[in-house]
Every structure is written in C-alpha cells, then in structure tokens.
Amino acid sequence: MNKPIIAPSILAADFANLQRDIDLINRSDAGWIHVDIMDGVFVPNISFGLPIVDAVRRLAQKPLDVHLMIVQPERYLEAFARAGAATITVHYEACTHLHRTLTQIRELGCRAGVALNPHTPVPLLEDVLEQIDQVLLMSVNPGFGGQTFIEHTYRKIARLKHLLTTHRLPALIEVDGGVGPDNAGRLLDAGADVLVAGTSVFKADDPMAAIRELGEYPKPALA
Numbered sequence: 001m002n003k004p005i006i007a008p009s010i011l012a013a014d015f016a017n018l019q020r021d022i023d024l025i026n027r028s029d030a031g032w033i034h035v036d037i038m039d040g041v042f043v044p045n046i047s048f049g050l051p052i053v054d055a056v057r058r059l060a061q062k063p064l065d066v067h068l069m070i071v072q073p074e075r076y077l078e079a080f081a082r083a084g085a086a087t088i089t090v091h092y093e094a095c096t097h098l099h100r101t102l103t104q105i106r107e108l109g110c111r112a113g114v115a116l117n118p119h120t121p122v123p124l125l126e127d128v129l130e131q132i133d134q135v136l137l138m139s140v141n142p143g144f145g146g147q148t149f150i151e152h153t154y155r156k157i158a159r160l161k162h163l164l165t166t167h168r169l170p171a172l173i174e175v176d177g178g179v180g181p182d183n184a185g186r187l188l189d190a191g192a193d194v195l196v197a198g199t200s201v202f203k204a205d206d207p208m209a210a211i212r213e214l215g216e217y218p219k220p221a222l223a
C-alpha cells in the first residue's frame, strides 16, 4: 500500500491566524492543502472565495486541492486556476456537461477531480473515468466541517477501486468528511489514496502530530 496523501482542510483553520495555520501545514507531512469553496446555493453554507485562495497560494508551499461546492462551476474554472489551484474538483451533481468541464480543467493545466455526494452512485462515473485524475468521495453531506463520517463510504471506496482497476486507470481516491484517527486505517485498507481532514487536524491538541499520525497508517495490528 502506498503512503497516503494527507490534505488538511483549512475550513477548520483559525481564519484570524490563517498564515500561522498555513505555515503549520507547510512544515508538516501534509501532501496537499484542501480548500473548500461553498456558494450558499449548492450547499447551505458560504465559506470564502477567490481572494482567499490567492492569499493561501502566496503562503502555501504545497499544492492547493480546491474543492468547488458551487453551482455551474464551469463559470469559475479559469479564475480558480489563475488563483493557484493545482487540482480543481467539481461536483458530479453540479455539472450538466461533466466531460466538457473536466476537459477544460485539464486544458487549464490543473488536475481534474469529481466529487460524489453520499447519495450519488460510483458507477455513474464509468464513462468519464479517463478524464478524471481523482475522485473525491464525500463521506458527509457537503457544506460543513465537523460532521459524523457516513459508514457506507467504505463500500463506495471498494466499488470505485474495483472500477478503476478493471479499466486500468490511475485516478486517485480521495475521502472527505469526518476523517480522523478512528477511521483512517480502514479507509486506506479499503483503497483510499488521499485523506482530507479538517476538524481532526485543527482541533487536535497537536495538529502537526495529527497530520503525521494520519500519514502513518496502516499501523501494525496490536497483539
């Protein structure tokens, strides 16, 4: 099993100390910085927009993994690419012309991601898998940090892993929502490659250690 990529979500950071928290991620074992964009329409919450992404980009020494929870994401792809996104993930449920949108993301020089809400079945992606660099499985209903992990995510990971293996495709499997030390090992066992973690990192006593420990799975089983 490869070492997982840990992507701390700055949604759970202290926005009054954003530079401090980005610096912590820079010095940590995290592979990416996860950036949640919420528009108050696709999800019942508003997070932040392009000026913050641009500011994070100027502070960050790790790639920005931008998760767009917005309607009509195709209208903003160029702006987020310009603001510094390395990956742009759009929601399956928000895209009428998903194939076109994914093609546009790659043409902008970014990795193309698709997110699935908890109710959206994995097989719906079958005909666009070649256009996808990563699939983000939502393990909570999107819109808020700090929610409880939905258990059927394990089955979705296994189904997606099977689909990717069958088609010999290299897309990464990312899990987002309610991820922490209690489920990281099982998620990686099931086939996850990228773990997004907000609350379990930034509300931990030692966020740096929390990031390191998530990256240390699988741990040897206790006797």
Ligand SMILES: O=C(CO)[C@H](O)[C@H](O)COP(=O)(O)O
Pocket (backbone or CB within 6 Å): 009, 011, 012, 034, 036, 067, 069, 140, 141, 142, 143, 144, 145, 146, 147, 176, 177, 178, 179, 196, 197, 198, 199, 200
């Ligand atoms: O996309 C998201 C919410 O819609 C966030 O990335 C996710 O909630 C991470 O936060 P936490 O680890 O606290 O659940």
Ligand SMILES: [Fe+2]
Pocket (backbone or CB within 6 Å): 009, 034, 035, 036, 067, 176, 196
């Ligand atoms: Fe997210």
